[in-house]
Amino acid sequence: MDPKLLEVSQVFDRFKAALARNDFDTCTNLLSQLKVMLTEFKSLPPLFEKTPNAVHELTLGRDVYEHAVILSVKMEDQDAFERDFFQLKPYYTDARELIPPSPQECPILGLNLLRLLVQNRIAEFHTELELLSPSAMENPCIQHAVELEQSFMEGAYNRVLSARQSVPHETFVYFMDLLAKTVRDEIAGCSEKAYDYLSISDARQTLLFSSDNQLLEYIKEEHPEWEIKNGFVFFQKAKESAPSKEIPSLQLINQTLSYARELERIV
Amino acid sequence: MTQDVEMKDHPTPSHSVSSAVPTTLQHLKEIALLIETGSYSKEVRRIARAVRLTIALRKKLTAPVISSFLDHSLGQGSEAYGRLSVYLPKDDEHDMEVDTATSGSQAPAKHVLPELEIYCYLLVLLYLIDQKRYDEAKACSSASIVRLKNLNRRTIDVLASRLYFYYSYSYELTGNLAEIRGNLLALHRIATLRHDELSQETLLNLLLRNYLHYNLYDQAEKLRSKAPRFEAHSNQQFSRYLFYLGKIRTIQLEYTDAKESLLQAARKAPIAARGFRIQCNKWAIIVRLLLGEIPERTIFMQKGMEKALRPYFELTNAVRIGDLELFKSVAEKFASTFNTDRTHNLIVRLRHNVIRTGLRNISISYSRISLADVAKKLRLDSSNPVADAESIVAKAIRDGAIDATLDHAKGCMLSKETGDIYSTNEPQAAFNSRIAFCLNMHNEAVRALRFPPNTHKEKESAEKRRERQQQEQELAKHIAEEDDDDF
Numbered sequence: 001m002d003p004k005l006l007e008v009s010q011v012f013d014r015f016k017a018a019l020a021r022n023d024f025d026t027c028t029n030l031l032s033q034l035k036v037m038l039t040e041f042k043s044l045p046p047l048f049e050k051t052p053n054a055v056h057e058l059t060l061g062r063d064v065y066e067h068a069v070i071l072s073v074k075m076e077d078q079d080a081f082e083r084d085f086f087q088l089k090p091y092y093t094d095a096r097e098l099i100p101p102s103p104q105e106c107p108i109l110g111l112n113l114l115r116l117l118v119q120n121r122i123a124e125f126h127t128e129l130e131l132l133s134p135s136a137m138e139n140p141c142i143q144h145a146v147e148l149e150q151s152f153m154e155g156a157y158n159r160v161l162s163a164r165q166s167v168p169h170e171t172f173v174y175f176m177d178l179l180a181k182t183v184r185d186e187i188a189g190c191s192e193k194a195y196d197y198l199s200i201s202d203a204r205q206t207l208l209f210s211s212d213n214q215l216l217e218y219i220k221e222e223h224p225e226w227e228i229k230n231g232f233v234f235f236q237k238a239k240e241s242a243p244s245k246e247i248p249s250l251q252l253i254n255q256t257l258s259y260a261r262e263l264e265r266i267v
Numbered sequence: 268m269t270q271d272v273e274m275k276d277h278p279t280p281s282h283s284v285s286s287a288v289p290t291t292l293q294h295l296k297e298i299a300l301l302i303e304t305g306s307y308s309k310e311v312r313r314i315a316r317a318v319r320l321t322i323a324l325r326k327k328l329t330a331p332v333i334s335s336f337l338d339h340s341l342g343q344g345s346e347a348y349g350r351l352s353v354y355l356p357k358d359d360e361h362d363m364e365v366d367t368a369t370s371g372s373q374a375p376a377k378h379v380l381p382e383l384e385i386y387c388y389l390l391v392l393l394y395l396i397d398q399k400r401y402d403e404a405k406a407c408s409s410a411s412i413v414r415l416k417n418l419n420r421r422t423i424d425v426l427a428s429r430l431y432f433y434y435s436y437s438y439e440l441t442g443n444l445a446e447i448r449g450n451l452l453a454l455h456r457i458a459t460l461r462h463d464e465l466s467q468e469t470l471l472n473l474l475l476r477n478y479l480h481y482n483l484y485d486q487a488e489k490l491r492s493k494a495p496r497f498e499a500h501s502n503q504q505f506s507r508y509l510f511y512l513g514k515i516r517t518i519q520l521e522y523t524d525a526k527e528s529l530l531q532a533a534r535k536a537p538i539a540a541r542g543f544r545i546q547c548n549k550w551a552i553i554v555r556l557l558l559g560e561i562p563e564r565t566i567f568m569q570k571g572m573e574k575a576l577r578p579y580f581e582l583t584n585a586v587r588i589g590d591l592e593l594f595k596s597v598a599e600k601f602a603s604t605f606n607t608d609r610t611h612n613l614i615v616r617l618r619h620n621v622i623r624t625g626l627r628n629i630s631i632s633y634s635r636i637s638l639a640d641v642a643k644k645l646r647l648d649s650s651n652p653v654a655d656a657e658s659i660v661a662k663a664i665r666d667g668a669i670d671a672t673l674d675h676a677k678g679c680m681l682s683k684e685t686g687d688i689y690s691t692n693e694p695q696a697a698f699n700s701r702i703a704f705c706l707n708m709h710n711e712a713v714r715a716l717r718f719p720p721n722t723h724k725e726k727e728s729a730e731k732r733r734e735r736q737q738q739e740q741e742l743a744k745h746i747a748e749e750d751d752d753d754f
Contacts, residue, residue, distance in 0.1 A: 123519040129612055130482040130518055146615075153619045155662025156647075156655045190661035194673045202675050248692065255699055262706045 002053050005060065008037045012064055019071060027071050034064050045090035048098075058099045062091040066104045069111070073171045078115060085112050093131070107169045110141030114175040117149055118182060125149060140168040148179070155190065157183050161208065184208055188223060197234045291327040294320070295336045295390075299383060306382040306422050314382065314425045321390065328394045330355045336390070340383050347384045350410060351391050354403050381418050385411065385426045392433050401441045408434035412450070419461055428469040435473040444477050451477060455494070464497055468504045475511040482609075484518045491515065506535035510547055517554050517613065526554045545575045546608075552579045553613050559620060559668075561587050578604045586617060589625030591646045594618065622659060623668050630669040630682045637679045653678065 011034055018026040038044060043054035044061045051057070065088035072080035085108070092105055109132065116125040129146070136142055144163065151159040160183050164176045187207055191198065200212055209215045219226050219233070227234040298317045305313030334355045341348040388411035395404035411430050415423070431454065438447050451474050458466035471494050478487035491512065499505035513529035516522075533547035548566060555562050567573065567580040578601035585594040598605070598614055605611045625645050629636060641660065642652035649655050660680055663669050671682045688694065 123521075124485075126518055126520060126612070126616075127484045130484055134606070150615070150618065153616075154622055155659040156649070157658045158651055158654045159649060162650075187658065187661075190658065190665045193665040194661035194671075195675060196672060198675055206675075252695075259702060259706075266709060 002056075004037075004040060005053055005056060008034065008064075009060060011037065012060065012067075015064075016067065019067060019074075022074065024071070024075055028075075031064075031068055031071065035068075038064060045094060048094065055099055058091065058095050062088065062095070062099070062102055065091065066102065066108060069108055070171060073111065073174055076174055078119070081111075081115060106136060106139040106141045107171065109136070110139070110145045110169070111171060111175065113142065113145035114148070114172060114179070117145065117152065118175055118178045120182065122149070141172075144168050144172070152183075152186075157187055180208070184218075185222070192223070192226075192235045195235060197232045200228070200231050200233060203233045291324060291329075291332050292336060292339075294324055295332070296339065298324075299336075299340050299386070302382050302386055303380060306380050306420075309422060311422055311425060314422055317386070318389075318425055318429055321386075321393070325393055325397065328390065328397065330394070333390055333394055337387055341379050341387060345379055347379060347387065347414075351387055351407075354391050354395060354400075354407055381420060382422055382426065385415065385418070385423055385430065388414070389426055389430055389433070392430070392437070396433060396437060396440075401437055404433070404437035405441060408437050412454070416454075416457065421463070424463045424465045427463070428466045431466060431469050431473060435477070439476075439480070444480050448474070448477050459495060465500050467495065467497075468500055468508070472504055472507045472511065475508070475515075479511060479514060484515055487511070488515050488519065502535055503537065503540075506532045506543075509535065510543070510550075513547075513550060513554070517550060517557075522554050522558045526551060526558060529554060541571055545572050548572065548576060549579055549608060549610065552576070552583065553610055553617070556583060556586050556617055556620060557613070559623065582614070582617070586621050586624060589621055589623075589628050589645075591618070591621055591625070594621045623663060626660065626663050627669055630671050630680070633680075634682050635679055637677075638673075639678070641680060 011030055015027060015030040015034060018030060038061050041051075041057045041061065042049040043051045043057045065084055068084040069081060069088060072078075072084055088108065091099075092102075092109075109128075113125060113128060116122070116128065132142060137146070144167070148160055148163055151157070151163075161180060164173075164180070167173055167176060184207055191203070191206060198206065200215065204212055204215045207215060207218065209218065216228070219228070298320050301313050301317045301320075305311070305317065334352060337348055337351055337355075341351070388407065392404055392407050392411065395401075395407055408430065412434055415427050415430065418427075431451075435444070435447065435451065438444050451470055455467060455470040455474060457463075458470055471491070474490060475487050478484070478490070499508070509528045509532035513525045513527075513532060516525035516528060529547055529551040533544050533551060536544045536547065548569070552562050552566065562583060567576045567583075569576075578597070581597045581601070582594070585597045594617070602611070605614050622645060626641070629641060629644055638653050638656045638660070642656035645656065645659075647655050647659075657673065657675075657678075660669075660671070660673060664671055664673070669682070671680050673680055
């Protein structure tokens with residue numbers, strides 16, 4: 001075996017051991033070392049040179065970045081996740097013909113979808129979705145994310161929350177927790193518009209709090225305009241959209257003048 | 268310039284010339300003459316016409332005709348002849364059509380115009396593609412691209428843009444589009460540096476097509492937004508561009524813009540490009556459904572498209588009624604069609620719209636309805652339909668899809684009275700947007716009426732020109748004399 005390759009795989013073994021221990025400081029140190037070392041291999045993206053060890057090097061490179069992604073999830077660092085994922089992506093797309101597929105591929109793609117959902121980047125979510133093959137769409141990890149997005153768009157928030165119990169992969173839990181927060185804000189926004197008032201216990205249930213105090217704190221922080229009276233939460237909403245009494249004269253004058261100008265050009 | 272070029276989805280609209288009196292070879296020679304004059308007088312227009320005439324001859328191109336044309340225009344001894352004749356089958360028996368009298372009397376080392384050489388490449392390439400000899404077409408087109416990189420003449424641009432198109436087309440037919448992506452990008456850069464707008468336009472479209480072929484929407488959008496934009500030269504290329512743009516925007520959920528691009532693409536496409544227009548219509552229908560609009564029935568009844576649009580018609584019907592069950596069954600029934608059209612993911616997005624329409628129908632019909640009934644009517648199949656219905660209704664209210672309130676304690680939805688729309692500014696706004704649309708259309712139509720540059724000079728005959736020049740000279744002399752007098 002190539003000495004350089006051997007060295008990298010040794011460091012990688014230490015990294016994996018540290019990751020298993022959840023020793024994040026050692027992990028980040030080793031990871032930055034690994035990334036520098038990987039740059040020496042010419043067979044890795046973006047060069048894809050056909051060196052004799054190409055398959056080994058590519059597989060190793062992919063493993064390193066897969067673990068980097070998992071590390072970033074464990075450290076709950078979304079920016080690092082995004083960076084590592086984009087470094088990993090060429091291995092899945094451009095190196096598809098060169099190395100055998102990885103068993104981690106679908107969970108990681110699913111994680112990425114979930115991240116986009118949590119960050120409410122729906123356009124990118126769909127762009128990523130288009131890249132998946134029909135067989136990948138059947139994978140439970142991907143399906144999980146796809147169904148979540150659907151329920152989310154429909155407004156069936158109960159389904160989003162119950163999906164937490166059925167996560168297909170342990171790393172999904174972190175994002176599901178983040179998603180729960182997003183969902184709560186969504187529900188609060190919807191309830192504000194949909195209900196005139198709710199009893200405190202009902203509000204607690206709809207907003208998914210375990211105690212009344214949590215609810216009251218949440219209202220104080222996020223929605224100070226809501227009013228709490230006689231055990232009810234009143235959503236203050238000015239019900240405007242009343243028929244307009246006055247004529248928006250300035251706007252009308254502007255419009256009419258522009259019509260006149262255009263007509264003059266035609267005639 | 269409305270050259271009648273086929274769109275990719277529907278190759279070869281046949282419009283063969285009926286009269287067979289002047290043989291194909293003679294036609295080709297005339298075209299060659301046209302290219303020569305075009306090249307000497309630097310008139311791009313003539314070359315464009317030559318390309319147009321060639322497409323009309325496409326059906327009649329046979330190996331003997333082309334080989335004797337190559338003989339005639341390139342000369343047996345030239346390098347280009349050697350390179351191109353490899354692709355043509357050797358056949359000693361000359362076809363009846365071939366005019367043998369002129370061939371053979373060529374000077375061996377004749378200087379060949381680059382335009383003519385490139386044109387010969389185009390001819391051979393057309394022939395190879397029509398003969399379904401795709402691998403040879405790939406080799407031939409690659410060779411032509413190498414040659415093109417070294418030529419920088421404005422008169423070649425028209426021919427070059429056609430060659431780029433067939434270059435990409437031959438690779439698409441054999442399914443290795445990804446291979447040429449780097450090459451196309453390099454060509455696009457060269458075209459940009461040379462201010463060759465026609466080739467830029469073509470290459471940008473080819474690149475977008477290349478990316479979208481592999482669903483690389485992100486890359487396509489990045490390229491599109493950064494590539495230089497200018498007023499379109501060719502209508503065909505512009506409608507293609509609009510189509511790709513519409514697709515990208517649909518995927519990125521910018522439905523309003525997507526709808527505009529797709530509808531415009533469908534309108535701008537030539538009548539002969541039926542396949543292309545069907546594609547545009549399919550995407551436009553889905554986008555309109557996603558926007559919550561219901562496309563008119565006439566769209567599905569367009570001539571020659573009824574069958575292709577049938578699945579989308581049934582889909583529209585399901586969305587219009589707001590019936591989830593029907594929607595599901597339609598989606599399953601035509602799953603294979605939607606998969607080949609690659610619209611399956613979009614159809615999945617539509618589910619949400621079906622629910623919305625159903626909900627809107629309910630809120631119009633009932634002033635007060637229990638959430639359990641809503642769930643039953645929407646046929647929500649989940650473990651907790653009432654809670655689902657409640658949050659779905661709440662979201663619909665927030666998004667402004669329905670005007671209602673929820674009563675949690677009684678578990679029911681109360682629809683609000685719809686106000687009188689004419690007491691608001693709504694009609695005024697709608698009227699304004701329509702007027703703006705009409706004025707814009709008029710302005711664009713006026714702009715489209717412009718004439719190609721230098722046409723007025725064309726009408727002036729050589730004699731008149733001499734006369735005018737003489738007059739100008741006399742006038743100049745006169746003025747000069749007057750000047751002298753002053754001093």
